[in-house]
Amino acid sequence: MKELALKYGCNPNQKPSRVFMEDGTDLPIEVLNGKPGYINLLDAFNGWQLVSELKKATGLSAATSFKHVSPAGAAIGLPLNEIEKKIYWVDDLPELSPMASAYARARGADRMSSFGDFISLSDTCDADTARLIKREVSDGIIAPDYTDEALEILKAKKNGNYAVIKIDPSYKPAALEKKQVFGVTFEQGHNDIEINDEMLADIVTENKDLPDSAKKDLIISLITLKYTQSNSVCYVKGGQAIGIGAGQQSRIHCTRLAGSKADNWFLRQAPQVLELPFLDNIKRADRDNTIDLYIGTDYMDVLADGKWQNLFKVKPEVFTDADKKAWLAKNTDVALGSDAFFPFGDNIERAARSGVKYVAQPGGSVRDDNVIQAANDHKMVMAFTHMRFFHH
Numbered sequence: 285m286k287e288l289a290l291k292y293g294c295n296p297n298q299k300p301s302r303v304f305m306e307d308g309t310d311l312p313i314e315v316l317n318g319k320p321g322y323i324n325l326l327d328a329f330n331g332w333q334l335v336s337e338l339k340k341a342t343g344l345s346a347a348t349s350f351k352h353v354s355p356a357g358a359a360i361g362l363p364l365n366e367i368e369k370k371i372y373w374v375d376d377l378p379e380l381s382p383m384a385s386a387y388a389r390a391r392g393a394d395r396m397s398s399f400g401d402f403i404s405l406s407d408t409c410d411a412d413t414a415r416l417i418k419r420e421v422s423d424g425i426i427a428p429d430y431t432d433e434a435l436e437i438l439k440a441k442k443n444g445n446y447a448v449i450k451i452d453p454s455y456k457p458a459a460l461e462k463k464q465v466f467g468v469t470f471e472q473g474h475n476d477i478e479i480n481d482e483m484l485a486d487i488v489t490e491n492k493d494l495p496d497s498a499k500k501d502l503i504i505s506l507i508t509l510k511y512t513q514s515n516s517v518c519y520v521k522g523g524q525a526i527g528i529g530a531g532q533q534s535r536i537h538c539t540r541l542a543g544s545k546a547d548n549w550f551l552r553q554a555p556q557v558l559e560l561p562f563l564d565n566i567k568r569a570d571r572d573n574t575i576d577l578y579i580g581t582d583y584m585d586v587l588a589d590g591k592w593q594n595l596f597k598v599k600p601e602v603f604t605d606a607d608k609k610a611w612l613a614k615n616t617d618v619a620l621g622s623d624a625f626f627p628f629g630d631n632i633e634r635a636a637r638s639g640v641k642y643v644a645q646p647g648g649s650v651r652d653d654n655v656i657q658a659a660n661d662h663k664m665v666m667a668f669t670h671m672r673f674f675h676h
Contacts, residue, residue, distance in 0.1 A: 285311050293322045306462075312455035313426070317439045318447035320424055324402050326353050328426040331404025332451055334358060334511040339406035341480060341503050344523075346406040347386035349398040354513045354531065356397035358504065359389035359524035368392070371552045373568050374416065384412035389524040391420060394545050395572045402426075402447075409434045417441070421569060428453040477671060479506045484644060484667040488656050491665045498619055498642040498665070505621030506644055506673065512623070514674040517631075519546040519638060520619045526550075527638070535622065539631045543638040550615040550639075551579040551608060561597040570595075579603055615639035623673040625649040629658030636662040646672050 287304035288311060301322050305311055313328075320328065327350035338346035338360060345361035361382030369375040372392030380388060383405060391398045403417060405427040414434035417425065424447025425438065438448050462471045481499055483506070501520040508518045512530045517538040519527035527546030529538035551557060552575060560578065562571055574595055577586045583602060586592060592599045620635050622645040632655060635643070643659060647668030659666040 285314065287311070288313075288315065288320075290322050290325075291319065298322075307458075312452040314450045316430070316435065316448040316450055318424060318442070318445050320447040320449060323353070324424050324447055327351070327402035328404060328424070328449055328451075330511045331355065331402065332426050334507060335404045335406040336453070337479065337507045337510070338504060341507060342500060342523075345382045345386045347383070347390040348404045348508075349387075349390045349401040350404065351397055351399075351401050354516075355390075355508055355511060355525065355528060356401060357390040357393040357525055357528070358508045359386050359393070360504065361386035362389070362523045364388060367553050367558070370558055373571075377412075377416070380416070381410050381412040383407050383410055384416050387413055388416060393524055393526050393549050394528070396576055397545075399569060399572075409438070411437065414438050419568075423447060424449065426451055475510065475675075477510075479503055479510065483669045483671060486647075486668045486670065487665060488647065488652075488668050489659045489664060489666045491660070491663050494642065494665050494667070498617070501619035502621055502642055502644040502667070505619055506669065509621050509623040509675075510673045511675055514623050514676060516623045516673075516675075517542045518621050519543065519635075519640065520621070521546075521615075521617065521639075526618070535624070535627060536630055536634065538622075539634045543634055546615075546618065546638045547612055548576065548579060550612060551603075554579075554603070554607075554611045556601065556603055556607070560600055563595060563597060566595060579608070612638070617641050619644070621645070623675070625652070625672075626655045627651060629654045631655070632658035632662065632664070636664070640664065643667070644669055646670055 287302050290301040292299050293301040303325055331348045331350045334348050335346040342360050348358040349356045364385055372388045374388050400421050400423055402423050403425040408429040409427040410431050411433040414437035418437055418441050426449040428451055438446055457474050460471055461474050462469055484499055484502055505518040505520040508525050509516050515532050515535050515538045517529045518525055519542050526549040527542040529542030532538040574586050586595055616639045618639040619642040620640045625646045625648045627649050641664055643664055643666040
């Protein structure tokens with residue numbers, strides 16, 4: 285297949301629309317089901333690069349959940365503990381395969397943002413993963429292959445219209461890439477920088493104790509940032525992104541946004557949240573929305589008289605600010621990556637409130653000394669990568 289006609293571009297008024305290879309060769313993809321759109325394919329190709337790099341860097345199956353050309357979540361296929369199974373709504377399923385575990389974690393970290401996602405998998409999509417995907421609201425998937433059973437499960441999704449794409453894992457893009465903006469052609473070298481442990485060698489803080497588990501989390505953070513719309517910041521813990529702040533004009537806003545998502549991920553694990561007495565007929569998406577309100581400042585939207593009766597068997601107690609602060613204090617050993625340097629120490633101060641202990645950032649700010657001192661004050665380990673990861 286040398287070109288694929290699309291229904292429209294980013295918006296319905298942007299016609300005609302297609303994808304094709306300028307050199308006349310075949311596209312590196314095969315559409316097995318459905319009709320992917322323009323934005324779907326942007327998500328698919330960026331997501332595929334992300335999970336391919338995660339697999340190469342860690343040796344483990346990897347998955348990402350993309351929305352609007354940035355990842356909402358990314359993870360490697362480590363086993364889920366009992367609390368993770370519960371907050372990701374998979375505690376009713378048997379033991380998941382590594383590929384399914386990776387997607388459950390990628391989808392589950394920020395379920396609000398992942399609603400209606402496009403999925404990328406590093407390895408063959410198996411039946412476990414397909415069954416998990418079938419029950420979620422999603423636009424499509426890209427993977428190097430599918431088992432017969434998985435493909436049949438996915439083909440039945442969305443009344444047979446679910447987009448299923450198979451990509452050639454051996455495909456390599458050209459060294460130069462082009463795009464047009466306002467009729468003007470831009471050209472640059474493909475960003476083929478390899479992210480590995482060597483990028484974390486320059487530790488600039490007094491604390492230089494960087495265990496292998498933290499290195500892995502920082503690598504995941506940096507690879508995720510490489511395919512996240514800039515400015516961007518990514519919090520990672522235990523092999524999965526738990527908070528991604530994308531596309532903000534100010535870096536502190538990235539840090540705050542991603543930090544609030546990381547906080548929400550951890551707040552979902554608090555006993556009073558895990559034990560919320562939902563009515564039996566409340567769907568997963570509605571539970572996600574309710575939990576998001578319950579743990580936030582707008583909790584009365586779900587606890588007010590006339591509201592809670594539609595959601596809960598009995599009225600839950602308010603999750604007070606003091607309770608939340610005490611619970612969040614238990615979140616530790618979080619890793620944080622930034623796609624460009626931190627210009628002020630306020631980013632470090634905000635990161636510390638979300639349990640960050642390990643930081644990777646390019647360095648190069650005129651205020652590096654201030655940022656390093658802030659990290660020292662919190663006994664963090666900070667590495668300068670000397671490499672920026674802007675993505676637009």
